[in-house]
Amino acid sequence: MRVEKWRHVFKLDPDKTISDGALRAICRSGTDAIIVGGSSGVTFANTAELLARIRRHDVECVLELTSADSAVPGFDGYFIPMVLNAATVEWLCGRQLQAIRDYGELIPWERTAASGYIILNPDATAAKVSGARPLTDAADVLACVRLADRLMRLPVIYLEYSGRYGDMDLVGKATRTVTVSRLFYGGGIDDAAKAALAARSAHTVVVGNVIYEDLNRALSTVEAVRSVGGPQRSSDSEDLKYANNEL
Numbered sequence: 635m636r637v638e639k640w641r642h643v644f645k646l647d648p649d650k651t652i653s654d655g656a657l658r659a660i661c662r663s664g665t666d667a668i669i670v671g672g673s674s675g676v677t678f679a680n681t682a683e684l685l686a687r688i689r690r691h692d693v694e695c696v697l698e699l700t701s702a703d704s705a706v707p708g709f710d711g712y713f714i715p716m717v718l719n720a721a722t723v724e725w726l727c728g729r730q731l732q733a734i735r736d737y738g739e740l741i742p743w744e745r746t747a748a749s750g751y752i753i754l755n756p757d758a759t760a761a762k763v764s765g766a767r768p769l770t771d772a773a774d775v776l777a778c779v780r781l782a783d784r785l786m787r788l789p790v791i792y793l794e795y796s797g798r799y800g801d802m803d804l805v806g807k808a809t810r811t812v813t814v815s816r817l818f819y820g821g822g823i824d825d826a827a828k829a830a831l832a833a834r835s836a837h838t839v840v841v842g843n844v845i846y847e848d849l850n851r852a853l854s855t856v857e858a859v860r861s862v863g864g865p866q867r868s869s870d871s872e873d874l875k876y877a878n879n880e881l
């Protein structure tokens with residue numbers, strides 16, 4: 635997995651239908667990678683079928699696991715989500731622990747990474763499933779980001795607004811806060827302008843639902859992300875403002 639190089643990623647849902655033509659266009663769009671995952675209706679069978687179809691094209695492909703039952707071998711990498719603002723330990727590490735016990739030796743650790751989810755849209759399926767605690771102010775979110783980056787040193791922190799376009803000011807602050815983690819943003823990107831703005835705020839931009847709603851607009855997000863430089867770098871002043879409780 636070369637997540638440190640990813641700027642644009644498409645997320646494909648095994649529980650949704652996509653034609654061969656649309657899949658080809660997505661895979662050959664110039665995106666950096668495909669993440670396969672969804673929060674409901676994901677099975678071993680529909681995941682394996684989607685992987686086989688994606689493998690007709692030359693694109694990096696990673697599985698985001700939401701249950702051990704759909705752990706299909708053959709992906710380039712695996713993400714194990716941990717919901718940092720989950721209501722209970724079950725979705726932070728409980729289910730993952732059980733799966734690690736069950737899978738033991740089978741897990742290809744060199745290709746497996748934790749992604750620390752911070753779920754910020756209470757209406758998203760993932761928020762409902764994990765009972766995500768609402769984080770209403772920026773200081774709360776940034777504290778969560780610091781925990782994941784400085785203490786847990788997670789490779790990926792995922793600000794998840796699935797289904798809704800998020801607060802780019804907050805996403806930018808989160809990105810400038812991290813020191814070791816890569817900051818992923820996903821949610822509500824359905825045109826080039828939103829994609830470009832998100833790419834200015836986050837290291838990696840994830841585009842999902844619009845693939846199934848308007849393929850051309852989905853494809854337009856690739857070039858939009860390419861056309862903007864990376865997000866602003868870390869600044870001491872951001873840390874100082876945080877320390878002074880001004881964010």
Ligand SMILES: CC(C)=CCC/C(C)=C/CC/C(C)=C/CC/C(C)=C/CC/C(C)=C/CC/C(C)=C/CC/C(C)=C/COP(=O)(O)OP(=O)(O)O
Pocket residue numbers: 647671672673674698699700701702705706707708712714715716717725726729730731733734737740741742746751757758759760761763764794796797842843
């Ligand atoms: C060789 C071989 C078998 C390889 C695989 C081995 C392997 C890597 C095994 C791993 C086993 C393991 C440790 C599994 C753990 C799986 C697990 C239980 C993870 C917990 C997942 C979790 C915390 C889920 C909570 C919800 C969540 C954060 C989901 C993330 C995905 C998401 C938000 C998708 C978007 O869904 P969508 O359907 O688009 O949502 P909307 O309806 O809002 O659009």
Ligand SMILES: O=P(O)(O)OC[C@@H](O)CO
Pocket residue numbers: 645794795796797798819820821822823840841842843844
């Ligand atoms: O489906 P959308 O709203 O684009 O969100 C993408 C991704 O963050 C979902 O997990």
Ligand SMILES: [Mg+2]
Pocket residue numbers: 647796842843
């Ligand atoms: Mg979705």
